[in-house]
Amino acid sequence: MNDYLPVDSQAEKILVVDDTAYNLRLAAGILQRKGYEVFQALDGFTALTKAAEILPDLILLDIKMRGIDGYEVCQKLKENPQTADIPVIFISGLDELGDKVKAFSCGGVDYITKPFQPVEVLLRVENQLNLRSLQRTLKEKNLLLEETLQELKQTQSQLIHTEKMASLGQFVAGIAHEINNPANFIQGNISHLRSYTSELLDLLNLYQAALPNPPQHIQDFAADIDLIFLMEDLAKILDSMKFGSERIKNIVNSLRNFSRLGEAKLKKVDLHEGLESSLMMLQHRLEPEGSDRPKIQVIKHYQKIPQVECYAGEINQVFINILTNAIDALTQTNLNLSLIDGNPSCPNSECIIPTIEISTELIDPDQVQITIADNGPGMTEKVKKQLFDPFFTTKPVGSGRGLGLSISYQTVVEGHQGHLCCRSTPGEGTNFKIILPLKQ
Numbered sequence: 001m002n003d004y005l006p007v008d009s010q011a012e013k014i015l016v017v018d019d020t021a022y023n024l025r026l027a028a029g030i031l032q033r034k035g036y037e038v039f040q041a042l043d044g045f046t047a048l049t050k051a052a053e054i055l056p057d058l059i060l061l062d063i064k065m066r067g068i069d070g071y072e073v074c075q076k077l078k079e080n081p082q083t084a085d086i087p088v089i090f091i092s093g094l095d096e097l098g099d100k101v102k103a104f105s106c107g108g109v110d111y112i113t114k115p116f117q118p119v120e121v122l123l124r125v126e127n128q129l130n131l132r133s134l135q136r137t138l139k140e141k142n143l144l145l146e147e148t149l150q151e152l153k154q155t156q157s158q159l160i161h162t163e164k165m166a167s168l169g170q171f172v173a174g175i176a177h178e179i180n181n182p183a184n185f186i187q188g189n190i191s192h193l194r195s196y197t198s199e200l201l202d203l204l205n206l207y208q209a210a211l212p213n214p215p216q217h218i219q220d221f222a223a224d225i226d227l228i229f230l231m232e233d234l235a236k237i238l239d240s241m242k243f244g245s246e247r248i249k250n251i252v253n254s255l256r257n258f259s260r261l262g263e264a265k266l267k268k269v270d271l272h273e274g275l276e277s278s279l280m281m282l283q284h285r286l287e288p289e290g291s292d293r294p295k296i297q298v299i300k301h302y303q304k305i306p307q308v309e310c311y312a313g314e315i316n317q318v319f320i321n322i323l324t325n326a327i328d329a330l331t332q333t334n335l336n337l338s339l340i341d342g343n344p345s346c347p348n349s350e351c352i353i354p355t356i357e358i359s360t361e362l363i364d365p366d367q368v369q370i371t372i373a374d375n376g377p378g379m380t381e382k383v384k385k386q387l388f389d390p391f392f393t394t395k396p397v398g399s400g401r402g403l404g405l406s407i408s409y410q411t412v413v414e415g416h417q418g419h420l421c422c423r424s425t426p427g428e429g430t431n432f433k434i435i436l437p438l439k440q
Helices: 021-033 044-054 070-079 097-105 118-210 216-224 227-262 271-281 312-331 381-385 404-416
Strands: 013-017 037-041 058-062 088-092 110-113 267-269 297-302 308-310 355-364 367-374 419-424 430-437
Touching: 013 021, 013 044, 021 037, 021 118, 037 044, 044 058, 044 070, 058 070, 058 118, 070 088, 070 097, 088 097, 088 118, 097 110, 110 118, 118 227, 227 271, 267 271, 267 312, 271 297, 271 312, 271 355, 271 367, 308 312, 308 430, 312 355, 312 367, 312 404, 312 430, 404 419, 404 430
Parallel strands: 013 037, 013 058, 058 088, 088 110, 297 355
Antiparallel strands: 267 308, 355 367, 367 430, 419 430
């Protein structure tokens, strides 16, 4: 009668290694009768090969063998990443304390002395298999917890960003609306003021021609107010007012463009408008900061590109985030920066002009690429690896929450099926590439 249990497809796999055929058959028989799937090896080299092939759940390993002994086999198993976590139970006729210590020191988890008893073998094997099962379960749960934690971080960052952007969008839209009304009033009346002023000056010229010698008190008053200068400067003032009103109009348009953050619909948009609006919003940060830093130069290489179907406000925010990081890199560095040749702070040609370069191009019929590069201090490989992680930041405490680039990555990659990558080398600046499909 066959007293072996049938091997279950889910049964644990055990590799038995012993250079004595009798011991090998004995151990294999004990384990097979319990339903384990057993593999056998008569020497250390065969054991290493089989272990790598079948990846057993447990190895019973003899110490004294021809060729390489059990200690060396165990060491080689632990050096191989594929087999390193397989538990090894040593089986040996050696019963000295030093032999057992050496067995444990080279990676063994248990020790069975020959001649072994079936009950002892099965109990020790079962204990180690239970431990391995628990370790696997714990590892799986740890991985699940890590994934859940990452998802929670992303959800948290998305919620913070969404709430922040919704409030900011409403605030900006309100400001744009409030500025727009008086700005339109001023701009609409400048043309009338210019016309009225021109007519009054023409009338004054007619009076001067008709009365070349006015009374003395009129001549004195004209001298006091410097009438000739006033007539010349009045036109210049009107030109300045016109330029200022147009500037306000451009700012309002930029604010309106930026306030698209609240829009939830896909639209075809001109990315150049979004870039210009973002630069307008950050214009104050590009200006010089006393004698510490000159004005940041912005160089644009815009190619003709088609409109892109996207969530305009979200893409604008990506531009803002990346440009802000570029400005931070150029303002928080101790590089010797200078804009003016001959400046005492820049005695030689080694001085660097702080620069941001923005390029756009159609890289294939279905994709556009936006590149934003700076000549700041660059980043280390360690920083680059964490660049898009939520809440990771290299800025001082209180200067940022580490959400900008994480949200940008989600927006481009997950929200628009595009690509966002960064290339940076310490001392050579940073280069961000945004690739967007023309259609979603």
